[in-house]
Amino acid sequence: MSRFTEVTYNDKEETASIGSGLKWEQVYAELEEFNVTVVGGRVTDVGVSGFTLGGYFPKTNQFGLILDTVVAYELVKPDGQLVNVSGTENADLFFRLKGGYNNIGIVTKLTLKVFPQKHLVWGGTITVDDTQAAQFITETAKFSTEVTDPKAGAIFSHFLIKGSLVFAPELFYDGPIPPPGIFDGVLSIPDQVSSDIFYSVSIENANTPTFEAIVNETIFWSKELAQKGVFLVNYAAELFLPTIFEHATSPRAYPPIRKPPILPFNILLPVNR
Missing domain, CATH: 3.40.462.20 (Vanillyl-alcohol Oxidase; Chain A, domain 3)
Structure with missing residues (x-):
């Protein structure tokens, strides 16, 4: 999964598409220049994918669990088919990926909501x-x-x-x-x-x-x-x-x-x- 390392910020949609091979510290660093962040891991050396199956963060009281902020997945199904998964596309898989663990396929990309982070904490x-x-x-x-x-x-x-x-x-x-x-x-x-x-x-x-x-x-x-x-x-x-x-x-x-x-x-x- 180490090659899935892209971070793409979409200011209009207020989302970030994140490769599943990243660690949270890499995600935060990429988004810092845009003064936004995501609800991610508190321990920055943790990988993105597994933690996004549930996960909480100091900002969880404001924005929910990490999986609450996922708006879409890119998924390789067991038959090799690459599909997009969201609340309107493959909605059954969208439900299962939010807490269904690792028996559904391989997630190669996640799209998360972003939140302003212009101030110090x-x-x-x-x-x-x-x-x-x-x-x-x-x-x-x-x-x-x-x-x-x-x-x-x-x-x-x-x-x-x-x-x-x-x-x-x-x-x-x-x-x-x-x-x-x-x-x-x-x-x-x-x-x-x-x-x-x-x-x-x-x-x-x-x-x-x-x-x-x-x-x-x-x-x-x-x-x-x-x-x-x-x-x-x-x-x-x-x-x-x-x-x-x-x-x-x-x-x-x-x-x-x-x-x-x-x-x-x-x-x-x-x-x-």
């Missing part, structure tokens, strides 16, 4: 020690239940390093400066520092009992797994608004259930081998 990570655990849990739950600005995003990570519990919220705002009140509670927590096994599952509720359970899991499994070479246990809850599945403008295979909305929950276990 605000973000960063702070590190908080276990003396601030209660406040961290409170502010995490408060952010989940009270912040409704779709431009705001956060990943709340939990670590245990050498027996010490550490929290590392990663904060994002799609603008040069977040409005007052968005991150005030999290930023009020005294911080220490500013600045491989990976699983991703889904949770339905982001509330105080959930985050208390995450803290308990972090403590328990870090002790259990330390003797097996796991030197860090990281649970990261990524919070989105409950409206993230409402951006779709056509039927799609993913997610099969729209309500209740699910939240990505990442588990990272670095291992010394």
Whole structure:
């Protein structure tokens, strides 16, 4: 797929046609001169195609999942036929490609909606020690239940390093400066520092009992797994608004259930081998 690397921006249609052999960092670089972007991977070294089967991004609260922004595919079917796939052409394949995984054919090109990106974004990570655990849990739950600005995003990570519990919220705002009140509670927590096994599952509720359970899991499994070479246990809850599945403008295979909305929950276990 390495030869499918074209990026074509269409300012009239407000779309970009993207070769499936690209990585997201290449796509962003090509679109930067036009002051637009796409809803793509947060980790820029990830490939375009697989991530577009679902996928989320800090801009997902505003524009939906990555597959919600796909307007067309170029597809090689199992019989070798090259077809265009959209909501009006081969609509059955359009539905299946949005979450139907890899048994339909080979996607050689995707056409995605683009969105203006003329401004800087605000973000960063702070590190908080276990003396601030209660406040961290409170502010995490408060952010989940009270912040409704779709431009705001956060990943709340939990670590245990050498027996010490550490929290590392990663904060994002799609603008040069977040409005007052968005991150005030999290930023009020005294911080220490500013600045491989990976699983991703889904949770339905982001509330105080959930985050208390995450803290308990972090403590328990870090002790259990330390003797097996796991030197860090990281649970990261990524919070989105409950409206993230409402951006779709056509039927799609993913997610099969729209309500209740699910939240990505990442588990990272670095291992010394």
